[in-house]
Amino acid sequence: MPGYEVPRKFPTTVVGSYPKIGPADKAIKMRRSGEIGEEEFHRIARESIRMVVEDYLWAGVDILSDGEQTREDMVVYFAERMDGYREGDWVRVFDNVYFRKPVVVGRIGWRQPMILEDWEYARSVAQGRPVKLILTGPYTMLEWSFDLHYGDRRELILDLARALRREIDAALARGAEYVQVDEPALSTRPFREEAELLKEALDIVFRGVGAKRIVHICYGELERILPYILEYPVDQFDLEMKNSGFRLLPHLKEYGYDKEIGYGVIDVHSFQVESVEEVKEAIDRLMKADIVGPEKVYIDPDCGLKRLPREIAREKLRNMVEAARLAREEW
Amino acid sequence: MSDVKIEGQVLGGYPRSRIVRRALRQYESGSYSLLDRERVLHSSALTVIGVQVGQGFPYVVDGMLDWHDIFRPYAEAWRNVTPTGLLRYFDNNFFYRIPLFTGEPEPTDPVLAPRVRSYAPIAEPSKLKVVIPGPVTFTLMSSNRTGVSDEELAEAIARLLAEEVSLAVEAGAGFVQIDEPILSDPKASKDHAALAAELSSMIASRAGGAKTMLSIYFYSPKPEVYEGVLETKVDYIMLDLVDAGGAALRLLERKGCPGHGVGLGVVNARNVYSDEYEAVKGLVEAAMKACQPEEVLLTTSTWLDLIPYKYSLRKTRLLGYYTHRIAGEMGALLALAGGE
Ligand SMILES: [Zn+2]
Numbered sequence: 001m002p003g004y005e006v007p008r009k010f011p012t013t014v015v016g017s018y019p020k021i022g023p024a025d026k027a028i029k030m031r032r033s034g035e036i037g038e039e040e041f042h043r044i045a046r047e048s049i050r051m052v053v054e055d056y057l058w059a060g061v062d063i064l065s066d067g068e069q070t071r072e073d074m075v076v077y078f079a080e081r082m083d084g085y086r087e088g089d090w091v092r093v094f095d096n097v098y099f100r101k102p103v104v105v106g107r108i109g110w111r112q113p114m115i116l117e118d119w120e121y122a123r124s125v126a127q128g129r130p131v132k133l134i135l136t137g138p139y140t141m142l143e144w145s146f147d148l149h150y151g152d153r154r155e156l157i158l159d160l161a162r163a164l165r166r167e168i169d170a171a172l173a174r175g176a177e178y179v180q181v182d183e184p185a186l187s188t189r190p191f192r193e194e195a196e197l198l199k200e201a202l203d204i205v206f207r208g209v210g211a212k213r214i215v216h217i218c219y220g221e222l223e224r225i226l227p228y229i230l231e232y233p234v235d236q237f238d239l240e241m242k243n244s245g246f247r248l249l250p251h252l253k254e255y256g257y258d259k260e261i262g263y264g265v266i267d268v269h270s271f272q273v274e275s276v277e278e279v280k281e282a283i284d285r286l287m288k289a290d291i292v293g294p295e296k297v298y299i300d301p302d303c304g305l306k307r308l309p310r311e312i313a314r315e316k317l318r319n320m321v322e323a324a325r326l327a328r329e330e331w
Numbered sequence: 332m333s334d335v336k337i338e339g340q341v342l343g344g345y346p347r348s349r350i351v352r353r354a355l356r357q358y359e360s361g362s363y364s365l366l367d368r369e370r371v372l373h374s375s376a377l378t379v380i381g382v383q384v385g386q387g388f389p390y391v392v393d394g395m396l397d398w399h400d401i402f403r404p405y406a407e408a409w410r411n412v413t414p415t416g417l418l419r420y421f422d423n424n425f426f427y428r429i430p431l432f433t434g435e436p437e438p439t440d441p442v443l444a445p446r447v448r449s450y451a452p453i454a455e456p457s458k459l460k461v462v463i464p465g466p467v468t469f470t471l472m473s474s475n476r477t478g479v480s481d482e483e484l485a486e487a488i489a490r491l492l493a494e495e496v497s498l499a500v501e502a503g504a505g506f507v508q509i510d511e512p513i514l515s516d517p518k519a520s521k522d523h524a525a526l527a528a529e530l531s532s533m534i535a536s537r538a539g540g541a542k543t544m545l546s547i548y549f550y551s552p553k554p555e556v557y558e559g560v561l562e563t564k565v566d567y568i569m570l571d572l573v574d575a576g577g578a579a580l581r582l583l584e585r586k587g588c589p590g591h592g593v594g595l596g597v598v599n600a601r602n603v604y605s606d607e608y609e610a611v612k613g614l615v616e617a618a619m620k621a622c623q624p625e626e627v628l629l630t631t632s633t634w635l636d637l638i639p640y641k642y643s644l645r646k647t648r649l650l651g652y653y654t655h656r657i658a659g660e661m662g663a664l665l666a667l668a669g670g671e
Contacts, residue, residue, distance in 0.1 A: 075424075088639065089639030089640070089641065089642070090346075090349070090352070090639060090640075091346070091424075091425075091637065091638065091639055092346065092347070092425060092636065092637075093424065093425060093426060094399070094400075094417050094425065094426035094427070094428070095399045095428075096347075096352060096355045096356060096359070096399065098347075098352060101424070101639070103603070143422075143424075144424045146602060146603045146638075147602070147604075148603060148604070151604070185422070185424075188419065188421070188422030188423075189422050190517065219419070221517060221518065224517060269416060307417075
């Protein structure tokens with residue numbers, strides 16, 4: 001595979017999820033009904049992953065994902081593949097749409113690779129571009145499951161962290177360069193104790209990991225916990241910024257932020273495609289705020305793109321890539 | 332303590348059982364008639380009412396099984412407002428549809444009164460409680476494209492809700508619960524609290540002889556927000572004692588609950604553990620010591636609709652059992668539906 005050179009300034013990337021395209025949705029249903037097994041499931045989903053990667057390549061994204069095509073839900077996917085969980089009873093997600101909120105009923109443990117096959121397949125069709133390994137973080141796994149076994153959040157989150165670390169180690173052995181942990185649940189409880197609980201878990205997830213270590217956090221009031229998360233053992237925070245009007249920028253400045261930033265410039269809730277100028281302005285804004293240099297800035301959407309129509313997701317990414325290219329000329 | 336009155340009460344809606352989920356699905360896909368759907372909803376509401384009546388709760392809810400979220404019935408019934416995209420509902424892995432206000436909302440058919448008419452006779456000797464979204468929560472969690480300020484929109488919403496409440500009480504509702512969870516949000520300000528206090532007072536003034544409560548859950552409000560809320564003229568103020576991790580208890584210790592009965596959310600409605608009796612009792616004792624209320628409602632910490640159906644029933648039973656036991660052990664007066 002020819003090496004691909006990720007731009008030194010403003011590399012573009014994605015948070016992870018992409019609209020389900022191709023046979024992915026059907027494959028998820030077939031697996032759920034027992035019609036197909038795990039192996040067949042991932043085999044069928046390859047076509048979807050390939051289509052996602054093609055969209056990224058078309059848009060010109062530098063660091064890719066597998067589009068999370070096999071993940072019906074970011075917590076359930078992992079819970080179904082770890083020891084200690086059982087399928088839960090039905091809980092509402094919205095309207096009359098329900099999911100089986102997983103329940104912890106025993107000691108959490110890693111069994112075998114959970115996401116590596118999809119990730120490796122994405123790498124094989126990425127034309128040399130790096131593909132992030134993306135996992136649901138221990139805090140989000142903790143918060144969005146029920147627990148009937150531990151009765152102690154700290155013990156549970158630390159075991160979740162250990163299990164996720166096993167997955168990461170397996171990926172590192174296969175050459176993973178970027179490892180991202182998604183923690184959308186953190187900002188829903190923006191309290192010091194919670195931020196510190198996650199720090200302890202992330203020490204397990206990331207200690208000594210030689211790849212780029214990223215945590216994605218989105219929405220909510222991050223400024224409340226910013227001082228505590230800056231201590232996390234990560235290289236990069238990937239942050240939703242566009243949707244909240246870049247409100248966080250002065251806070252980053254205030255706390256002397258100097259890690260890399262995954263800078264969310266695309267609103268994933270809006271069907272309105274951001275123009276190149278709009279995205280470029282957002283990048284200029286970060287540069288003018290004088291927080292970190294352009295080699296520490298990764299340009300990406302606020303969050304996963306899964307709720308957007310594919311056409312809109314593609315267009316948004318393309319404009320984002322073009323804006324990053326223009327920014328490279330200027331900064 | 333012997334002159335303190337204690338009663339149990341479920342805070343809000345119930346989750347849908349399998350048969351209800353299926354009925355709604357079938358109706359949407361066209362394979363169920365409206366009548367089929369209503370029949371299932373009605374019989375399922377009777378079940379959740381029966382579970383509460385069986386615990387002796389003086390006031391019970393119908394479960395609100397057909398509501399997709401707390402705002403939805405109004406967003407669908409009123410003119411100039413429509414449910415739109417999904418947004419996370421506080422820190423839950425549950426999403427509501429953002430109501431979009433494009434003009435001053437106007438009422439159509441009442442939402443609550445018909446429910447009360449159909450369920451109140453069945454709930455006897457308990458009385459039916461109605462639950463409404465507080466106007467401040469409703470406004471701040473909506474998208475306001477009316478051209479008027481949030482405050483004015485909240486007032487317009489409050490007027491319509493007051494009318495709803497008035498009709499519901501006429502139809503037989505005995506208790507009105509006004510939910511302002513947004514006041515527990517760290518972003519909530521003194522101004523929000525003042526507005527919530529004013530508007531809930533206005534709504535309560537239309538509640539006739541029914542009891543009224545302002546409930547704040549998910550977290551504990553900030554002290555200055557809680558202080559503002561104390562101005563409200565409702566019978567009870569309810570706080571979430573389990574999810575706030577002790578913060579709500581400290582509030583009660585510092586500020587008391589002057590002029591109000593107190594609602595104590597002590598049975599955790601967001602996990603599936605069977606709450607431990609000693610822990611629940613400890614919370615109740617600490618809270619009562621802190622604010623010396625004359626009337627205490629022991630409640631679930633929030634609606635029960637965030638946990639699976641079978642656990643919602645279990646939590647209801649726990650709440651009933653613990654209420655009896657605590658009242659007995661404390662030598663307090665236990666309020667039961669239909670009296671002794
Ligand atoms: Zn996100």
